[in-house]
Amino acid sequence: MIPPLFVVLLLLLGPVVLLALYSVNLRTNIPFAPTSFSGADWKDFLTRAGNPFRGRFFFSLRFTLLVSVASTAAAYPLAYYLAFVARRFRYVLLLLLIAPFFTSYLLRVVAWSNMMLNENGIVNQALWFFHILPHGHAVGWLLYSNFSVFLVLFYSWIPFVSLPIFAVLENMDHRLIEASTDLGASRLSTFWRVTFPLSLPGVIAAFVFVLIPTTGEFITPLYVGGPSNQLFGNLIQSFFGDSPNWNYGAVLALALIAVVLVLMLLFGRYLNTDLREQPREAA
Amino acid sequence: MSILEWGGYEASGTKAQTYGLKSGADYTKKYGASGITYSYIQDDDQALNKATQTQFDLMHPCNENVKDYIDRGLAQPWDTSLLPSFSQLNPDMVKIGQANGNQYFIPWDWGYGSLLYRTDMVDPADATGWELAWNPKYKGKISLWSGASTNFEIAALKLGFPHMDDLSDTELEQAKQALIEQKPLNKLYWSSEYDQEQPNFKSGTVWITYAWQDSFVSMTAAGRKCAFLQPSQGRLSWICGFMLGAHTQNYYHAHDYVESYINHASCVNMTNLFYYGTANTTVTPDLVKNKELVKALDLGNPSAVVSGSNHLQSWAPNRSQLELAWEEVKTS
Numbered sequence: 001m002i003p004p005l006f007v008v009l010l011l012l013l014g015p016v017v018l019l020a021l022y023s024v025n026l027r028t029n030i031p032f033a034p035t036s037f038s039g040a041d042w043k044d045f046l047t048r049a050g051n052p053f054r055g056r057f058f059f060s061l062r063f064t065l066l067v068s069v070a071s072t073a074a075a076y077p078l079a080y081y082l083a084f085v086a087r088r089f090r091y092v093l094l095l096l097l098i099a100p101f102f103t104s105y106l107l108r109v110v111a112w113s114n115m116m117l118n119e120n121g122i123v124n125q126a127l128w129f130f131h132i133l134p135h136g137h138a139v140g141w142l143l144y145s146n147f148s149v150f151l152v153l154f155y156s157w158i159p160f161v162s163l164p165i166f167a168v169l170e171n172m173d174h175r176l177i178e179a180s181t182d183l184g185a186s187r188l189s190t191f192w193r194v195t196f197p198l199s200l201p202g203v204i205a206a207f208v209f210v211l212i213p214t215t216g217e218f219i220t221p222l223y224v225g226g227p228s229n230q231l232f233g234n235l236i237q238s239f240f241g242d243s244p245n246w247n248y249g250a251v252l253a254l255a256l257i258a259v260v261l262v263l264m265l266l267f268g269r270y271l272n273t274d275l276r277e278q279p280r281e282a283a
Numbered sequence: 284m285s286i287l288e289w290g291g292y293e294a295s296g297t298k299a300q301t302y303g304l305k306s307g308a309d310y311t312k313k314y315g316a317s318g319i320t321y322s323y324i325q326d327d328d329q330a331l332n333k334a335t336q337t338q339f340d341l342m343h344p345c346n347e348n349v350k351d352y353i354d355r356g357l358a359q360p361w362d363t364s365l366l367p368s369f370s371q372l373n374p375d376m377v378k379i380g381q382a383n384g385n386q387y388f389i390p391w392d393w394g395y396g397s398l399l400y401r402t403d404m405v406d407p408a409d410a411t412g413w414e415l416a417w418n419p420k421y422k423g424k425i426s427l428w429s430g431a432s433t434n435f436e437i438a439a440l441k442l443g444f445p446h447m448d449d450l451s452d453t454e455l456e457q458a459k460q461a462l463i464e465q466k467p468l469n470k471l472y473w474s475s476e477y478d479q480e481q482p483n484f485k486s487g488t489v490w491i492t493y494a495w496q497d498s499f500v501s502m503t504a505a506g507r508k509c510a511f512l513q514p515s516q517g518r519l520s521w522i523c524g525f526m527l528g529a530h531t532q533n534y535y536h537a538h539d540y541v542e543s544y545i546n547h548a549s550c551v552n553m554t555n556l557f558y559y560g561t562a563n564t565t566v567t568p569d570l571v572k573n574k575e576l577v578k579a580l581d582l583g584n585p586s587a588v589v590s591g592s593n594h595l596q597s598w599a600p601n602r603s604q605l606e607l608a609w610e611e612v613k614t615s
Contacts (some may be wrong), residue, residue, distance in 0.1 A: 029332070029335060030335070030355070031356060031357075032334060032356070033353065033355070037412075052611050052614040053611075053614055053615045055614070110478070114482060116487050118482075119487050119488040120486040120488075121486075124365045138487075138488075143488070144471045145564070224475070225471075226470055226471050227466050227469045227472050227613065228467065229470060229612070230613065235610065235613075238610060238613070239610065240332075240333060241329055242325075242332075242429065242431070242474075243327060243328055243431050243606035243607070243609055243610050244328065244329075244331070244332035244335070245603060245610075248607065248610075275552050
């Protein structure tokens with residue numbers, strides 16, 4: 001029997017090794033093309049002044065950071081409501097929250113593009129209906145803009161981001177909150193000095209939940225982004241699909257993997273969301 | 284049978300064919316439709332990449348890539364004796380598909396690429412040539428295709444370069460700069476004709492878009508006031524057709540399938556549906572319903588793709604440089 005660890009290593013490391021070979025031109029996607037070791041693509045990406053791919057890399061990191069912070073911040077009150085206010089309806093509400101996610105991600109993105117945000121879409125039609133805008137005058141930046149990419153990513157992640165925060169709040173030892181209140185702390189003070197610090201592992205987990213996948217995101221910018229709003233994932237997808245240059249694409253993919261690895265190392269130790277009291281060791 | 288195909292060209296009788304195309308009907312009547320699977324392509328570079336990575340029984344590339352498919356060992360020659368309608372095909376187009384004395388490419392459809400624009404939104408004085416896509420007056424209302432080579436051809440025509448598919452390093456750099464300059468004027472680079480280009484033009488999100496003539500026909504039918512630009516520098520033109528997978532296990536099925544596309548009835552239907560030209564010379568102008576369109580698109584002229592000011596899209600020797608440059612344009 002093959003050891004599971006071997007299978008995991010093979011499936012995880014195998015593709016990365018292949019990428020590494022492509023990135024130094026020891027493999028190529030073009031049949032019969034010669035291969036020989038070359039670091040030219042790495043050099044171009046890392047050192048060429050004004051390299052637009054490197055610029056897009058940093059733009060994408062800033063953008064995903066913004067999406068992650070915003071989604072986490074918006075998800076917190078939602079998770080708080082579910083954990084502390086909704087009481088016995090919390091699981092019904094949770095189910096309602098994730099209900100749209102039973103449909104395909106791609107379909108939801110296309111719906112935002114073709115039904116909601118385009119110039120004849122529901123949002124502009126509502127603005128016309130309520131006479132906020134004269135009929136026929138559409139808000140152009142609703143679609144194919146940084147705004148639309150941000151909005152759709154934000155919408156896509158909120159329910160998933162709520163879950164780890166909800167899990168932490170749900171598992172929190174409520175006696176600590178009661179103790180804080182008994183000792184005279186206000187509700188706000190209790191929140192800032194007890195609830196929020198204790199929920200930080202969930203917040204960080206939620207943040208990482210968005211940050212890492214969004215770093216390589218390409219579907220949403222492809223459908224709702226304009227020419228200047230594409231993310232680094234689109235660039236990689238393009239190098240492997242539309243303008244096939246797998247050697248350069250591998251350089252970009254490995255750069256992204258390196259960033260994700262660093263993020264994982266940075267945040268990995270905060271990913272434990274189980275705050276229940278650990279059983280005491282026998283004396 | 285696995286087929287690498289553009290959306291809209293699926294065989295009649297398959298579930299995927301929803302546009303009214305009757306091509307392929309003879310094949311599906313004879314063998315049924317369940318054995319056909321389609322993989323879709325959105326531009327020529329993507330098509331070549333997919334064909335390189337996956338073996339297909341049949342592919343539907345355009346003439347500019349025929350050499351690449353042969354050089355990469357992706358295709359094998361056709362046995363034209365198994366294609367009864369082959370003798371009816373335009374000899375000039377047939378010649379384009381030959382290499383080493385073999386017929387690698389069966390021409391089927393041809394047409395033009397140009398700018399489709401709203402005549403009620405765009406000043407006629409501005410609609411003179413490819414420079415319309417560079418007109419800042421229409422910023423945010425323009426949409427070029429995401430096809431790398433096509434955009435460099437457009438830039439080359441706009442800049443007046445003599446060989447749009449064989450650019451020198453300097454010309455390539457100038458074309459790249461021109462496309463970088465044009466980029467902010469685009470609402471989007473469309474990649475799907477039916478999901479992006481036509482819906483955006485129809486909704487008014489875009490007034491000027493790169494298009495093929497079927498979009499002109501569809502948008503006119505949808506009531507949009509529009510015209511298919513005749514640029515002063517000339518339109519782009521193309522010929523597409525079928526190539527047989529190098530390792531196909533469905534050799535005879537593939538021939539039957541292609542025969543069901545290139546025969547007279549199929550080609551008459553295709554031209555009347557999309558207003559593309561066909562390689563089948565028995566499709567004469569009197570068989571096409573809209574005579575004005577036949578005249579406007581020169582569909583009765585067997586040499587239309589290379590006649591007048593039309594520029595037939597051809598093989599580019601510096602494709603990899605061009606593709607990298609296009610990625611730089613998109614990322615800049």
